Each structure stands twice: as C-alpha cells, then as structure tokens.
Amino acid sequence: MSCANTTPNIPAAAPASVADAPAPVAAPVAAAITAPVVSLPRINEPAPDFRADTTFGPRSLADYRGKWLVLFSHPADFTPVCTTEFTAFARAANDFAAANCELLGLSIDSIYSHLAWVQNIKEKFGVVIPFPIIEDLSMKVARAYGMIHPGAADTAAVRATFIIDDHGILRAMVYYPMTNGRSVAEILRLVRGLQHSFAHGVATPEGWQPGDKCLVGAPKTVAELDARMQEGLETTDWYFSMKPAA
Secondary structure, X not given: OOOOOXXXXXXXXXXXXXXXXXXXXXXXXXXXXXXXXXXXXXXXXEOOOOEEEEEOEEEEHHHHOOOEEEEEEOOOOOOHHHHHHHHHHHHOHHHHHHOXXXXXXXXXXXXXXXXXXXXXXXXXXXXXXXXXXXXXXXXXXXXXXXXXXXXXXXXXXXEEEEEEOOOOEEEEEEEEOOOOOOOHHHHHHHHHHHHHHHHHOOEOOOOOOOOOOEEEOOOOOHHHHHHHOOOOOEEEEOOEEEEOOO
C-alpha cells in the first residue's frame, strides 16, 4: 500500500473580497416627526363658501352678503368654557347687529345636541341664544376653514373666529386653544376697527375704540414726506402721525 497521502485535494478558498463581506448593520433611525398639514383660509381673499344646516334652518355664506359675519367654532356643546362664550355672544348680539354684523356658531355636534344645549342655557342661565349654530358632523365647513387641528383634537374644532365683510371677503381670523375662552368684547372691537379702517383709509392703534384717534400711513415718496408736516396731523416723527376720528 502506498504511503502517499490519500486525503482528497480540496482547493483552498479564495480570500473573501470586500464585496462579499456582510454589510454593517445601521443603527435604527427614528422616524421623522411631521406635523399634519392644516389648510387655512387667507385674509383679504374670498371666504370659503359653505351651505349647512343650522338651528335656524339652512344657511349659506351667500345669505350674509351685504352684512358682516362673525363665524366662530367651539369644541363641543354642554362644555363650560363654550357656555361662557355663547352667553357672552348672546348678550353682545345687539351690539354686533348695530355694526351690521351677524353671528354664526359651529361645532361638530348634531342639530339635536345644539337644540338641547340652547334650551339648557335658557333654563339654567336665563340667556336666549339669538343666532344660529351650524351642525357640522361631516366636518366639511370646519375643514374648509382650518378649524380642526390634530394636535388639539381630531374630531373637535378649536376656538376659531373668522370676520367676513359684507362682500364675502375674509378680513380677520383668530385661533384660541380649547382651554381658554375668547373675549367677545375684543371681537366686537375688531369688527368696528376693520369697518372704520375701510371706511376712512386709516389704521387703528392698539386698544382702539370708536371715537379714538387713528393712525395715518407713512409717506412713501419724498414729495409725500415734504407734505406730511403741512397736513395738520399730530406727527411725532415722519412715519408716525395720528388724526382725530372721522
């Protein structure tokens, strides 16, 4: 018997290339946190059109042409903060009417919930709600006006307020969180201030009330700058002039 090595010749494995090496395991990357996009209407553009059922029957934006409108949303019926707001709006309804301004409420509740709540406010607080409230179970109006903010709630509106002029143009909008009630007096002040600005071509300073002095726009040319000092205004400096209320 031969003493030769009988072990079969097995070719030596070639060195592993870099390409054959297992890929390094990457550290897990945290998913990016993206805020949901909320579509908002824009000031000085036509307010989103709507037609909806309310406690006073069907209402549409077109029904308010020729009048100013305060459209405001609240999170839910039978809630304490909303009740204080509604009673305040009701008590100020005549003041809004004197400014040719209507009120229109909204929440993502049914007509039956609205009616029961209105009746409860009348019985428990002695206040009659003299304006309609939109039933928006579909959230169609709320979404058109950007009243649904997922960071606050997915199925309840935040405290949004929209001031729409007598031509259907959105002139102001204010958002409050669910925890804090709005100042109805401030909303009325803003309506009056907007109307005064458009009627007289002026701006209103902080805290302006009807009868207060108004601000005049700053000069935009050298000629206007030279003339400003001769216009009989209360001029503190070239850019800051006030005039008596019209």
